[in-house]
Amino acid sequence: MRYVQLRAFHHVALHGGFSRAAEELHLTQPAISDQVRKLEEEYDVRLFDRHKRQVRLTEQGARLWEITKRLFDAEQQAADLLSESRxxxxxxxxxxxxxxxxxxxxxxxxxxxxxxxxxxxxxxxxxxxxxxxxxxxxxxxxxxxxxxxxxxxxxxxNSTPIVAFAARSHPLAGRGPLTLAELAALPLVLREEGSKTRRKLEQAARAAGVALAPAIEAEGREAVREIVASGAGLGFVSRAEFGADSRLVEIPLALPGGPLTMxxxxxxxxxxxxxxxxxxxxxxxxxxxx
Structure with missing residues (x-):
């Protein structure tokens, strides 16, 4: 059970419909419906009877609403108290x-x-x-x-392009822009799969028919930086995050669709x-x- 699911349920019950609850919470109606659906599926219970555009609380839903009314009333009291704090x-x-x-x-x-x-x-x-x-x-x-x-x-x-970087002693240090095809043949040091930088690079490569595979995968930007500084391969970062490091050299990318920006x-x-x-x-x- 998640807070957002209870909150969605509570506001649907309070306002008598998914649309009005969505307006009150500044969310979309599908988002509210999804949270209520997940709550119902998780506990294998029906909280609302839905008929056309009307919704009514089931018996189980009415019992839950009695609890959420106390829950969110306490939350409002806490918010009121904290708003007076320092x-x-x-x-x-x-x-x-x-x-x-x-x-x-x-x-x-x-x-x-x-x-x-x-x-x-x-x-x-x-x-x-x-x-x-x-x-x-x-x-x-x-x-x-x-x-x-x-x-x-x-x-x-801010908005800045993604660039490659290498150790100052790397053979490619100081050369011109690298293409995706050239990158595919080089040892790459990439961040974990949840990284947006990595995701954008891999999407651009797939669109160009190129596969980018990491020689080394590291969690976190600092880990990538240290591995690249050792000479183990090329890393990638937005230019705003490249920073000042005398061990490293920035290498621009030549991409078919133009620069990838973060x-x-x-x-x-x-x-x-x-x-x-x-x-x-x-x-x-x-x-x-x-």
Whole structure:
């Protein structure tokens, strides 16, 4: 049982329909229907009788609603209490990012404005960032793309091309752009399968009829960087994340459809966009970290 499933059920019961519940939660009707369906399937129970555009609670659904009314009433009371607290002076903001490099200027500005707030930053790929948000293990995420989800609020941070990189001592260091066919014949160091950078490269290669297979697969950007620096193969990263490392050399890519770009975005659950700390961090980001 997940919180989002109970929340979807509760609002359908409260508002008497899936469309009105979706409007209230700023989600799509299919998203609400899917959450309720999963809840019913997980426990092999029917919570609503559906007839055309009308829905009615079953006996089991009515009993569950009595519980969720107490649950969400308590949640609202907690929210009211916390809204009166010192959130912007002594709260904790949890961030999970595919790369903290995109946050540096925002973090500095946020800390100047709210020095009492504790900020935690964890690393993760696209999949783990979204999972952390949906599990409420994080307040804000940073993704290597703009998500197309109705329940996610996003703010674009930057857009930069994906490039290859190699150890300075590598035979290809300093040469011109590499094609996909050339990459297929080289030892590649790729991130885990949940990585958006890897997914975009593999999609571009498949479209060109080329197969890219990792000689080494490593979890996390830093692990890839260290392996590449040892001379074991070529890695890939967005140019904004290449950074300054005297051991490494950037190598551009020559792709049939033009550059592959990573649109880094600051994201949060739409329902949490109004939370004080989340709103304050998005404000700092929108103002360019000034």
């Amino acid at each position: 959130a912007l002076r002594a709260g904790t903001l949890r961030i999970v990012a595919d790369s903290a490099l995109h946050l540096l200027h925002i973090l500095a500005a946020f800390r100047r404005r709210h020095p009492g707030v504790r900020v935690t930053v964890r690393s993760g790929n696209t999949e783990t960032v979204l999972e952390s948000l949906y599990r409420y293990d994080a307040d804000i995420g940073v993704l290597g793309d703009l998500p197309e989800r109705g329940d996610i609020e996003a703010l674009r941070l 649109d880094e975005a600051l994201v949060c659950l739409r329902e949490r966009r109004g939370a004080k700390l989340v709103r304050a961090f998005f404000d700092a980001a929108a103002e360019g970290g000034a």
